[in-house]
Amino acid sequence: MKPILIRNGHLIDPATGIDAPRDLLLAEGKVIAVDKTGKIKHTIQYPDAEILDAKGLVVAPGFVDIHVHLREPGQGYKETIASGTAAAAAGGFTSVCAMPNTVPVNDSPETTRWMLAPERDAVIRVFPIAAATRGSMGETLTEYGSLRAAGAVAVTDDGKPILGDRIMRESLIAAARAGMPVIQHAEDTRLTGGCSMNAGPVAFRLGLRGMPVEAESGLVERDIRLLAEINDARAHLHVAHLSTRSALDAVRKARRNGLRVTCEVTPHHFVLNEEAVGDYNTDAKMNPPLRAESDRVAMIEGILDGSVDAIATDHAPHAAHEKEQEFERAPNGITGLESALGLAISILHIRHKMPLSRVIALLSTQPANILSLKGRGTLAIGSPADIVVFDPGKTWTFRAAASKSKSKNTPFDGWALQGKVHTTISEGRIVYREGNQL
Amino acid sequence: MAVKKKSSKASTRVVRKPAASGKKAAQQSIQSVIHPASLLSITQLSLEEVQSILALADQLEKEPPIRSEQRLFKRRVALLFYESSTRTRTSFELAAKALGADTTLVSDKSSSIEKGESLKDTGLTLRALGAECIILRSPYSGAPYLLAEATGLPVLNAGDGMHEHPSQALLDLRTILNRLGKSGSISSSTLKGVTITICGDIFHSRVARSNALLLPRLGARVILCGPAPLLPETAAQIAPKDASGSVVIERDFDRALAQSQIVMMLRIQAERLAGLALDLEEYKSRYQANAERIVRYAAKSVIMHPGPMIRGLEITSEVADGPQSVIEEQVRNGVAIRMALIARALSEQSTASGISMRKNSR
Numbered sequence: 001m002k003p004i005l006i007r008n009g010h011l012i013d014p015a016t017g018i019d020a021p022r023d024l025l026l027a028e029g030k031v032i033a034v035d036k037t038g039k040i041k042h043t044i045q046y047p048d049a050e051i052l053d054a055k056g057l058v059v060a061p062g063f064v065d066i067h068v069h070l071r072e073p074g075q076g077y078k079e080t081i082a083s084g085t086a087a088a089a090a091g092g093f094t095s096v097c098a099m100p101n102t103v104p105v106n107d108s109p110e111t112t113r114w115m116l117a118p119e120r121d122a123v124i125r126v127f128p129i130a131a132a133t134r135g136s137m138g139e140t141l142t143e144y145g146s147l148r149a150a151g152a153v154a155v156t157d158d159g160k161p162i163l164g165d166r167i168m169r170e171s172l173i174a175a176a177r178a179g180m181p182v183i184q185h186a187e188d189t190r191l192t193g194g195c196s197m198n199a200g201p202v203a204f205r206l207g208l209r210g211m212p213v214e215a216e217s218g219l220v221e222r223d224i225r226l227l228a229e230i231n232d233a234r235a236h237l238h239v240a241h242l243s244t245r246s247a248l249d250a251v252r253k254a255r256r257n258g259l260r261v262t263c264e265v266t267p268h269h270f271v272l273n274e275e276a277v278g279d280y281n282t283d284a285k286m287n288p289p290l291r292a293e294s295d296r297v298a299m300i301e302g303i304l305d306g307s308v309d310a311i312a313t314d315h316a317p318h319a320a321h322e323k324e325q326e327f328e329r330a331p332n333g334i335t336g337l338e339s340a341l342g343l344a345i346s347i348l349h350i351r352h353k354m355p356l357s358r359v360i361a362l363l364s365t366q367p368a369n370i371l372s373l374k375g376r377g378t379l380a381i382g383s384p385a386d387i388v389v390f391d392p393g394k395t396w397t398f399r400a401a402a403s404k405s406k407s408k409n410t411p412f413d414g415w416a417l418q419g420k421v422h423t424t425i426s427e428g429r430i431v432y433r434e435g436n437q438l
Numbered sequence: 439m440a441v442k443k444k445s446s447k448a449s450t451r452v453v454r455k456p457a458a459s460g461k462k463a464a465q466q467s468i469q470s471v472i473h474p475a476s477l478l479s480i481t482q483l484s485l486e487e488v489q490s491i492l493a494l495a496d497q498l499e500k501e502p503p504i505r506s507e508q509r510l511f512k513r514r515v516a517l518l519f520y521e522s523s524t525r526t527r528t529s530f531e532l533a534a535k536a537l538g539a540d541t542t543l544v545s546d547k548s549s550s551i552e553k554g555e556s557l558k559d560t561g562l563t564l565r566a567l568g569a570e571c572i573i574l575r576s577p578y579s580g581a582p583y584l585l586a587e588a589t590g591l592p593v594l595n596a597g598d599g600m601h602e603h604p605s606q607a608l609l610d611l612r613t614i615l616n617r618l619g620k621s622g623s624i625s626s627s628t629l630k631g632v633t634i635t636i637c638g639d640i641f642h643s644r645v646a647r648s649n650a651l652l653l654p655r656l657g658a659r660v661i662l663c664g665p666a667p668l669l670p671e672t673a674a675q676i677a678p679k680d681a682s683g684s685v686v687i688e689r690d691f692d693r694a695l696a697q698s699q700i701v702m703m704l705r706i707q708a709e710r711l712a713g714l715a716l717d718l719e720e721y722k723s724r725y726q727a728n729a730e731r732i733v734r735y736a737a738k739s740v741i742m743h744p745g746p747m748i749r750g751l752e753i754t755s756e757v758a759d760g761p762q763s764v765i766e767e768q769v770r771n772g773v774a775i776r777m778a779l780i781a782r783a784l785s786e787q788s789t790a791s792g793i794s795m796r797k798n799s800r
Contacts, residue, residue, distance in 0.1 A: 194712055201675035207579035207601030207647060209712075279478075280580030324558050324588070326578035328599070 001428050003027035003046040008037055009054025009389060013061055014361035015378030024059055025049070026385035029428035034379060054389050057422050060360045061377050062094025062124075062386035064367040065337065067158075067183075067240055067264060067312035070096070070126070073114060074103025079317040079406045082121035084337070087315070087405035089432040091337040092421040094124045094386035095368065095376050096315075099158045100131040107131035107142045109150035116151050124426040125386070127153045127373060132171045132182060136160045141170055144178035153371045156183035158240060159287070161219060163189065169226050172235045181236035181262070181371065184223055186247060187288065191215040196328045198274045198289040206277065208327065211289055217246035224254040224261060238370055239263040241314050243288040245298035252307050262370045264312040267336060267343040268411065270299040276411055282323045282330035283411045286316065303362065304352060310367035313340050317407030335410045339398050341390060342417025349392065350418055356392055364388075385428040394420040473592040475783045478582045480604040480648045481678065485655065489624040492612055494778035495771075498537075506777070507538035510784050515539045516569035518560065518585075519596070520546045520576045525745050525769055526596050526605070530573050533776035539784070542569070557581060558588040565589045571783045574598070592783035594776075600642050600710065606744050607648035609775040611656075613768050614700055617740045626682040629658035635694040637663040637725055638704030638752050640673055642711070645744045646704060650676045654683035662687050663694045664725060667714055668706070691725050695735035702742045703727050703753045722751065729756040740764055 004026045011022035011034065023040045025033040027049070033040050042049045065088065071079035081098070088096045098115060100106035106115065112128045120126070130152035134140045136159070144155060155175055161184060162168045168182075175182045192211040197203050199210025220239055227237050242248055242263045254261040268286065273293045276284040284290060302308040316333025323330050344363060348354040368377025375383040400413035424432035472478070483491070498506060515534040519527055527543070534541045544564065546552065551560060557576070564572055571592045574582050579599030586593040597603040615621065620628060634653055640646045640662050653660050654677045662673055662685060669687065677685035688694040695701060706716065727741065741753075741762045749755050758765060 199672075201672045204641075204670065204672045205647065205651075205676050207599050207644060209600075279583045321556070324556070324584070326557060326576065326584060327580045328578050 001029065003032075003042065003049035004052055004385075004425065004428065004430070005040060005042050005046070005049045006052045006054050006059055006387070006389065009057050009059035011059045011379065012357050012360050013379040014357050014365040015061065016380055018379070019357050022059070024379065024387070026387070026425065026428050029385055031379055031381055031383050031385050034381065052389070052423060054422075057389050057391050058356060059387060059389050061364045061379050062388045062424060062426065063092045063341070063363040064095040064373060064377050065093050065313050065315065065340070066097040066310060066367045066371055067266075068096045068098055068315040068337065069101065069317065069333065070098045071317060072102060072120065073111065077406070078319055080120075081115060081126060082123070083404060083406045084315070084317070085122040085124045085126060087335070087337045087403060089123050089424045089426065090404050090421065091339070092341050092388035092390055092424055093337060094388065094424060094426045095127060095373060096124065097127045097129050097153060097371060099129055100156065101136065101159045105131045105136050107134050107136065109143070109146045112147055112150040112152050123431045124424075125376075127151070127371065129154045129156055129158075129183065131155065132157045132162060132175075133167060138162050138164060138167055141167070141174055144174045144180065148178045148180055152180070153373065154180045154183050154238065156185065156240065158183065158185045161185050161187050161189060163219075165222070165226065168223060169230065172227060172230055172237065173232065176230070176232050176235040179234070179372070181238040183238045183240050184219065185240050186216045186219040186223065186242070187211070188215040188219045191218075196285060196289075197277055198291045200274060200292055202274045202277065206280065213244045213246055213291070213295070216242075216244050216288055217250055220247040220250045224250055224259060227254070227259050227261065228257070233260070236260040236262070241266050241269065241288055241312065242308070243269045243291050243299070244295050248298055248302045248307060262309040263307075264310040264367070265299050265303060265308045266312060266314045267340050268334060270296060270303060271343050271347055272296070272411065280327040281411065282325065282327055283334060283409050283413075285327060285330055285332055286314070286334050287332040300347075300352060303348060304354060308362070309370055311340065311344060311362045312367065313337055315405075317405050318409050319407060323409045333409070335400075335403065335405050335407055337405065338403055339410060339412045339415070339417065341421060342396070342398060342419050343412070345392055345419030346417050385425055387423075387425040388421060389423040390419060390421045392419050394418065396420045471590065472583070472586040473590055475592040475785070476582070476586045476594065477604050477779055477783075478586060478593065478595050479602050480607045480652045485624050485626065488608070488611070488652075491608060491775070491778045491782065492615070492624065494781060495612060495774040498777045498781065499774040503536065506536050509537045509781060510534070511538035513539045513784050514568045514570050515541050515780060515784075516564045516572045517541060517543045518564065518572055518574045519543065520551065520581075521597070523575055523596070525772060526575065529769070529772040530594070530596060530776045530780070533773050534780050536773070536777055537781060539780065557585055561585045561589040561591075565591055571780065594779055594783060597644050599644065600647070601644050602648045602651070603644040603744075604648050605772070605776055605779055606645050607652045608779075609768060609771040610649055610702070610742065610744070611652060612771045612775060613742065613764055614740070616767070617764060618699070624656060626655060627657045629653060629656040629683065632657070632700065633659045633661060633698045634700040634702065635661040635663055635688075635698040636702045636704065637691055637694065637727070638668065639706045640664050640669040640704065642668070642707040643704050647676065649702065650685050651678060654678060654681035654685055656683065658683040660685045661694045661698065663689065663691050665689070665721065667716065692731065692735050695731065695739065698736060698739055700742065701727065701736055701739045702744070704744070705746060705748050705752055718751065726752060726754065727757045728754040729760070732757055732762065738762075742768060744768065
């Protein structure tokens with residue numbers, strides 16, 4: 001692995017508070033030096049360093065996506081760990097946290113280790129999130145301690161929310177002991193049977209059964225109540241892909257009450273509303289569904305006022321034949337890794353004037369903190385050399401066909417976006433270079 | 439052009455899909471655009487098109503059979519039915535045959551659909567077998583869009599899930615206009631001053647949606663009537679934004695009746711209730727069209743029902759078979775309307791433009 005000197009760039013590292021022109025020296029997979037432009041003298045110690053000219057570009061800690069579906073084991077036709085991490089690298093991500101709804105469900109240290117094995121050919125760091133209950137059936141807890149030891153960073157039954165009060169309480173307690181958060185896909189499935197989009201006038205007109213807002217907010221409120229009852233400072237609830245104003249309000253209130261509750265929002269929930277379903281576009285079908293415009297605006301407000309801790313993509317690849325079905329039969333989910341930065345910059349930075357440092361914090365530093373991913377989301381000296389170099393001013397057209405993901409199910413195909421990844425470096429290795437097959 | 443509705447204006451103002459490039463990319467997964475002579479939703483028809491379909495129905499109905507039979511002689515029309523049907527299927531079939539077309543019926547119970555063949559593949563198979571038009575009934579809302587996009591053929595929606603039943607709305611309109619003695623041109627004031635109550639299981643009804651989307655555009659005031667579980671408050675928002683008429687909700691059937699020249703009764707769709715518990719006795723007492731209620735509140739109104747009826751539940755025999763009922767007339771109008779829709783789908787003009795559109799898309 002050759003040392004890399006990134007020169008002439010504008011470095012933004014929310015973790016160390018740097019937002020200034022800086023050069024960056026990477027060697028042996030770590031950040032070795034950060035200094036003013038032209039100040040790093042590498043020629044003696046690292047004469048063979050590759051020079052990366054980042055003039056006009058932003059240099060930041062690599063992005064951290066705490067909610068992706070890599071589909072392995074079991075569904076390699078949708079995505080593999082190799083293809084999913086390649087897509088992530090192209091999107092500027094250097095760490096992804098893989099959800100356990102694989103086949104079989106990742107509810108064991110064996111599966112967790114299998115996912116982490118070098119044979120998977122991951123091009124960036126993968127952090128598995130293990131099932132909170134065996135088979136994600138919501139009945140018996142998995143072994144949190146041994147899952148953690150095998151490499152799991154959190155537990156969840158994503159997609160199959162934990163409805164029972166008793167088992168959710170047990171999960172929060174056991175996860176607190178193991179030093180992990182419980183991630184909940186907040187959906188009271190007793191209220192959403194047969195539903196395929198958000199409840200409201202659009203669903204009525206399209207003749208589709210709608211998921212009410214209460215199905216999300218009700219479960220978030222229940223989880224917060226359980227967290228309060230446990231009264232253990234270590235207990236941490238993380239709300240996945242939050243999509244409604246009322247659920248966000250519940251999170252805000254819980255935090256004011258001192259509870260350890262964090263939440264993430266996906267790009268599609270702050271960019272699109274339910275109208276994007278159009279005439280049954282299955283690439284606009286996901287769970288939670290695209291909501292009313294007022295909820296979309298609430299997501300933006302929550303991001304701007306700091307209530308939202310992270311942007312996560314919920315990257316959910318599906319094969320073309322699965323999405324080319326009747327709307328109600330098509331599976332939920334869209335890909336998201338390669339459009340996340342462009343959407344975040346176009347909407348949050350350009351339209352809503354959010355400083356780039358805060359956009360980067362939402363994509364990198366804060367998600368790394370939520371799951372305690374040590375050394376990720378920071379450019380502090382000695383931390384892993386996970387770097388993204390991007391051009392915040394470059395406009396480009398996102399093409400699903402050009403995606404590195406195996407699947408092309410995205411509602412953003414053909415969109416003009418601003419903000420494009422130039423280079424992604426994972427632990428000192430260049431894993432993506434714009435316009436260049438590695 | 440394709441009948442795609444515009445999506446999410448508010449949220450895509452900054453990040454916009456560039457029209458030309460976005461379209462090109464979308465076609466990599468969808469081979470064809472929607473054929474312009476398809477009828478997927480009643481909302482895709484302008485009032486001028488509604489008028490020309492009604493005029494064509496009149497013309498075809500009067501025409502000597504020997505002449506009609508030559509119109510689509512030996513053309514191939516496929517009926518693809520994923521749900522049982524008596525009226526719609528038979529009238530589409532009779533309509534196609536009256537125009538001289540060959541018809542073939544594919545139903546889910548006797549085809550490879552049972553073996554798991556997808557709607558897309560079924561449509562492509564029918565196209566390869568020479569089908570020039572597909573009439574689709576599906577239990578899934580929106581299925582006709584998928585079929586039309588996959589095949590590029592004119593697709594006629596014969597009822598899709600809870601979404602729409604556009605040919606029913608057209609035949610209902612024909613029935614209403616005949617009864618009100620209105621003929622000639624159709625405009626945004628044709629049904630001005632007319633109140634039409636649609637009563638019953640609105641939530642599950644594609645007939646209610648198509649009618650509520652069409653009639654207010656002609657100036658009608660549409661009252662939706664039913665209990666909350668079968669009629670959510672959001673239903674009133676279905677009225678097209680530019681409609682000259684309106685859609686309102688009235689939970690009191692008697693009050694709705696007293697205002698209405700036209701009353702459309704709907705069946706409770708037990709097959710779509712999905713666990714919804716309904717007290718049928720209470721329902722009958724509040725919403726049944728029975729002789730006592732009709733005599734008292736709507737003695738002069740026209741009584742309609744798209745069928746199938748559950749006699750003794752939403753409507754009694756006295757009313758269904760009574761002098762105010764036009765239920766059989768609706769069925770008869772169905773054949774004429776569907777002849778017009780099939781003729782429109784397979785007319786030289788639309789076929790030609792359809793082919794050129796498909797070519798352009800590739």
